Amino acid sequence: MKLSQPSAEIWTPDGTEENDALGHVTHMAITAHQDDVEIMALDGILAGFGNRGFMAVIATDGAGSPRAGRYASYSDEQMQLVRRLEQKKAAFVGEYSAVAFLDHSSAAVKDGSDPAPKHDLKTILTACHPEIIYTHNLADKHDTHVAVALQTIAAIRELPQERHPKKLYACEVWRDLDWLVDSDKVVFNLGKCENIATSLVGVFDSQIAGGKRYDLAAMGRRRANATFLQSHVVDAAEWVDFGMDLMPLIQNPQLDPAEYIQTFIQRFAEDVNRRIERFSFSKK
Ligand SMILES: [Zn+2]
Numbered sequence: 001m002k003l004s005q006p007s008a009e010i011w012t013p014d015g016t017e018e019n020d021a022l023g024h025v026t027h028m029a030i031t032a033h034q035d036d037v038e039i040m041a042l043d044g045i046l047a048g049f050g051n052r053g054f055m056a057v058i059a060t061d062g063a064g065s066p067r068a069g070r071y072a073s074y075s076d077e078q079m080q081l082v083r084r085l086e087q088k089k090a091a092f093v094g095e096y097s098a099v100a101f102l103d104h105s106s107a108a109v110k111d112g113s114d115p116a117p118k119h120d121l122k123t124i125l126t127a128c129h130p131e132i133i134y135t136h137n138l139a140d141k142h143d144t145h146v147a148v149a150l151q152t153i154a155a156i157r158e159l160p161q162e163r164h165p166k167k168l169y170a171c172e173v174w175r176d177l178d179w180l181v182d183s184d185k186v187v188f189n190l191g192k193c194e195n196i197a198t199s200l201v202g203v204f205d206s207q208i209a210g211g212k213r214y215d216l217a218a219m220g221r222r223r224a225n226a227t228f229l230q231s232h233v234v235d236a237a238e239w240v241d242f243g244m245d246l247m248p249l250i251q252n253p254q255l256d257p258a259e260y261i262q263t264f265i266q267r268f269a270e271d272v273n274r275r276i277e278r279f280s281f282s283k284k
Helices: 018-023 036-040 042-048 075-093 106-108 116-127 143-155 195-202 214-228 247-250 257-277
Strands: 009-012 027-031 054-060 098-104 131-136 167-171 186-189 240-245
Touching: 009 075, 018 098, 018 106, 027 036, 027 042, 027 106, 027 143, 027 186, 036 042, 036 054, 036 075, 036 131, 036 195, 036 214, 042 054, 042 195, 042 240, 054 075, 054 106, 054 116, 075 195, 098 106, 098 167, 106 116, 106 143, 106 247, 116 143, 131 143, 131 186, 143 167, 143 247, 143 257, 167 247, 195 247, 214 240
Parallel strands: 027 054, 027 131, 054 098, 131 167
Antiparallel strands: 009 098, 167 240, 186 240
């Protein structure tokens, strides 16, 4: 496979040949950074666990990562190596079919005039055919995350219809999706997988070492999502990730992503207002 960056890599944890690995892919996550996949797309990782069905695609090179502790003096080049190795450790733990390191700078992903990131995504999505794709959500507060979601949508829109996934989900990292009205939530029940899930995030030592406990936070969010989903019934699952359905943006290529996310925000606003309006004493 020909990717645009000389340092790009398709890595297979079990050492199988690239085409063989890609042929197994049923679930794929397309994210900005190393460790985003493990925080947001556990549903897909678990679906592919034991059958090499899951592939991670990492758009950026990790050069701009924050660093602290024993990584504080690392150069950008050293951090890139560390983060790539950590992502490979996670892929090994999660029995991924493959990881694609596209190795773009953050700036290139955010710069709409650079066609390379979208072109690389199209190359990968032409080489394999995942039924389910997970990417960042359009209300995320990290610019590179939103840019990757938009690049993913744009890449899929340019594929022939028979190459489209059956599902495209937006997921939680730098802003969760608890605010969606319940009927808008895609609920991923994650079952009993604590050992795998904690290991997947725990291998990213360079991100956790500085005191950012992504391992605890991601697991805590799942627990909170499960418990606070419905107030009047017992928890149906111990862990839940929330997603948002992005398929309408694929089915209707004219639909503006900004308009689309506004419809969710509007339903949230109406839900809040309706509840307050119900109690007329609030106006006195
Ligand atoms: Zn990220």
